Amino acid sequence: MSRIQTRFAALKKEGRGALIPYLQACDPDYDTSLELLRAMPAAGADLIEIGVPFSDPSADGPTIQAAALRGLKAGATLGRVLEMVRAFRETDNETPIVLMGYLNPIDSYGPAEFCFDSAQAGVDGIIVVDMPTEEADLLDAHAREAGLDIISLVAPTTSNSRLFHVLRDASGFVYYVSITGITGTNSASAADLEKALPRIREATSLPVAVGFGISTPEQARTASRIGDAAVVASALIKTMASTLENGQATERTIPSVLKQLEGLAAAVRA
Amino acid sequence: MTNTPSPLSSPLANSLRSGPDDRGRFGIFGGRFVAETLMPLLFELDEAYRAAQADPEFRRELDYYLKDYVGRPSPLWFAQHLTEELGGAKVYFKREELNHTGSHKLNNVMGQILVARRMGKTRIVAETGAGQHGVATATVCALFGLKCTIYMGATDVERQKPNVFRMHLLGAEVKPVTAGAGTLKDAMNEAMRDWVANVADTYFLVGTVAGPHPYPEMVRDFQSVIGVEVKEQITQAEGRLPDVIVAAIGGGSNAMGIFHPFLDDASVRLIGVEAAGHGLDSGKTAASISRGRPGVLHGNRTYLLQDKHGQIEEAHSISAGLDYPGIGPEHSWLNDIGRAEYVGVTDEEALEAFQVCTRTEGIIPALECAHGLAHVMKIAPAMAKDRIIVLNVSGRGDKDIFTVAHHLGVKL
Numbered sequence: 001m002s003r004i005q006t007r008f009a010a011l012k013k014e015g016r017g018a019l020i021p022y023l024q025a026c027d028p029d030y031d032t033s034l035e036l037l038r039a040m041p042a043a044g045a046d047l048i049e050i051g052v053p054f055s056d057p058s059a060d061g062p063t064i065q066a067a068a069l070r071g072l073k074a075g076a077t078l079g080r081v082l083e084m085v086r087a088f089r090e091t092d093n094e095t096p097i098v099l100m101g102y103l104n105p106i107d108s109y110g111p112a113e114f115c116f117d118s119a120q121a122g123v124d125g126i127i128v129v130d131m132p133t134e135e136a137d138l139l140d141a142h143a144r145e146a147g148l149d150i151i152s153l154v155a156p157t158t159s160n161s162r163l164f165h166v167l168r169d170a171s172g173f174v175y176y177v178s179i180t181g182i183t184g185t186n187s188a189s190a191a192d193l194e195k196a197l198p199r200i201r202e203a204t205s206l207p208v209a210v211g212f213g214i215s216t217p218e219q220a221r222t223a224s225r226i227g228d229a230a231v232v233a234s235a236l237i238k239t240m241a242s243t244l245e246n247g248q249a250t251e252r253t254i255p256s257v258l259k260q261l262e263g264l265a266a267a268v269r270a
Numbered sequence: 271m272t273n274t275p276s277p278l279s280s281p282l283a284n285s286l287r288s289g290p291d292d293r294g295r296f297g298i299f300g301g302r303f304v305a306e307t308l309m310p311l312l313f314e315l316d317e318a319y320r321a322a323q324a325d326p327e328f329r330r331e332l333d334y335y336l337k338d339y340v341g342r343p344s345p346l347w348f349a350q351h352l353t354e355e356l357g358g359a360k361v362y363f364k365r366e367e368l369n370h371t372g373s374h375k376l377n378n379v380m381g382q383i384l385v386a387r388r389m390g391k392t393r394i395v396a397e398t399g400a401g402q403h404g405v406a407t408a409t410v411c412a413l414f415g416l417k418c419t420i421y422m423g424a425t426d427v428e429r430q431k432p433n434v435f436r437m438h439l440l441g442a443e444v445k446p447v448t449a450g451a452g453t454l455k456d457a458m459n460e461a462m463r464d465w466v467a468n469v470a471d472t473y474f475l476v477g478t479v480a481g482p483h484p485y486p487e488m489v490r491d492f493q494s495v496i497g498v499e500v501k502e503q504i505t506q507a508e509g510r511l512p513d514v515i516v517a518a519i520g521g522g523s524n525a526m527g528i529f530h531p532f533l534d535d536a537s538v539r540l541i542g543v544e545a546a547g548h549g550l551d552s553g554k555t556a557a558s559i560s561r562g563r564p565g566v567l568h569g570n571r572t573y574l575l576q577d578k579h580g581q582i583e584e585a586h587s588i589s590a591g592l593d594y595p596g597i598g599p600e601h602s603w604l605n606d607i608g609r610a611e612y613v614g615v616t617d618e619e620a621l622e623a624f625q626v627c628t629r630t631e632g633i634i635p636a637l638e639c640a641h642g643l644a645h646v647m648k649i650a651p652a653m654a655k656d657r658i659i660v661l662n663v664s665g666r667g668d669k670d671i672f673t674v675a676h677h678l679g680v681k682l
């Protein structure tokens with residue numbers, strides 16, 4: 001079993017959903033983001049998403065755009081992100097790590113090399129925002145060979161028949177982009193989710209993570225109960241950004257983010 | 271415009287004009303690299319576009335607006351004084367600057383707005399660089415009473431003020447984008463973010479032959495009216511096809527529009543002129559084919575200016591309309607198969623050509639097509655006097671007089 005399968009199976013036994021925090025690699029610098037990454041499991045992260053900075057994050061709102069810029073300024077490259085994952089795996093071999101980013105840096109690295117190196121580094125899954133099912137043949141075979149899950153995205157605009165098409169060969173878990181919009185803006189209501197999830201579950205037996213716009217403990221709890229996991233990104237990054245001085249980490253940076261993460265985790269576990 | 275040819279029975283089967291394939295690809299270029307949220311919209315758009323093409327009523331309606339509103343056909347002008355001054359090949363101008371709103375942009379916008387109306391969309395978003403596409407879009411939104419939001423890089427808002435004011439007058443909301451260098455790439459990102467957040471009522475009216483399928487094909491089809499007219503006009507004037515066609519390239523729509531009808535005419539050399547900015551090797555250029563490599567941005571695979579890690583680089587050009595680190599996918603393909611050539615022209619050369627055109631022909635060209643003219647000025651003198659060059663004069667230069675004055679050290 002993969003780390004992702006193992007983790008979701010264990011949570012199912014516990015009878016609760018997962019909390020998936022997100023951090024942008026090298027935001028605001030390599031050491032701080034690695035320290036944060038290492039501390040996240042103890043603060044309640046069940047899986048972790050690492051954003052790979054890209055110059056043109058066209059599906060992201062202002063918060064993650066700014067984080068990507070800080071990451072790039074601090075020298076983030078795909079190679080550096082994998083280095084970070086390797087460092088994390090020295091002390092944690094259980095928490096699943098999923099990379100989330102845009103296609104061009106992967107394309108530039110080389111799809112086959114990227115899948116191989118990611119798996120070697122200890123990455124479990126990848127989410128490529130601008131690679132829909134129709135273009136996924138670029139990575140599919142390489143990812144399968146490397147034992148990496150390509151996490152499929154579905155959206156409110158994905159029709160019932162398309163859900164079956166998109167999720168036919170899905171693995172790991174399914175990421176439900178719960179609003180039509182960019183990251184860190186609106187959020188879906190419990191009623192929206194109650195309507196959407198049965199539609200998705202018709203088409204897959206994989207766990208469904210709900211993301212985009214989840215910021216409060218209450219929202220995380222709702223999403224992790226109606227779905228199988230709640231992804232929290234912009235809300236954590238906003239907190240981190242508020243602690244920076246001249247773009248640099250301060251002593252408040254890591255404790256503030258972890259405290260917020262603990263609050264989210266408590267709600268998901270309540 | 272024709273229906274999608276069936277690959278076996280169509281006379282286009284062995285044609286360079288039959289692309290893209292059903293994945294929206296020209297060779298390895300093109301495709302549909304967008305978030306899942308947008309995929310259903312692209313399918314819906316594709317369907318609506320095919321239905322429109324198959325509907326004679328749509329063709330009739332578009333022809334009506336092209337003739338009586340846009341002012342087509344645009345003339346093909348023999349630039350006699352310029353020809354004499356260059357002392358070589360005969361130079362013709364395809365006068366797209368005479369279209370309503372002053373550029374070729376309205377050809378595409380007119381077509382797409384009719385598609386958007388058929389789809390029942392009530393709000394339009396668009397990106398703009400020089401502001402010509404924004405003005406054209408704001409214009410048709412005024413004509414049809416649609417809500418209109420234009421994203422424009424903050425740098426471009428500054429250097430293309432007259433067009434910003436025009437858009438305001440036309441009732442559009444202009445949103446300056448401060449991300450990145452504040453140019454066309456950033457405006458494109460922001461327009462896509464708006465679109466994905468407002469999919470239900472909003473139509474994204476892309477201004478060039480780039481973006482996810484079917485945009486590159488659709489925009490090319492709407493712009494092909496340029497080349498179709500040139501074919502007829504030059505045959506009438508000279509009894510034959512031209513030897514060379516030259517067009518400036520931002521995203522590549524005016525070039526694709528004039529090239530496409532000639533793709534199967536092997537005797538016609540097609541030259542796309544990219545903005546070399548401060549020089550092809552200065553690091554301050556917008557020459558995606560000359561100095562970029564294939565990658566994925568804004569929904570398509572194409573040549574891009576990028577660093578070795580796949581981060582997109584800022585483009586640079588004196589011309590806001592060429593200041594983009596990518597190029598339409600069909601151009602990338604035409605380059606790779608060797609059917610079209612892509613060259614660079616610097617800011618300086620374009621400024622010089624701008625003045626030559628104004629002085630010899632009494633036509634103030636947009637800085638974009640001044641790049642095309644600068645290349646014509648390089649090749650025409652060495653060509654025989656019976657050779658024929660057609661330059662796409664894609665827009666008029668009124669919008670650029672402040673930029674030009676600034677570079678000439680004149681205070682307006």
Ligand SMILES: Cc1ncc(COP(=O)(O)O)c(C=O)c1O
Pocket residue numbers: 373374399400401402403477478479518519520521522523524525590591592636638639664665666
């Ligand atoms: C007059 C003119 N020509 C050319 C361009 C470049 O666009 P494209 O390459 O799509 O024709 C622009 C873009 O703003 C323009 O305004």
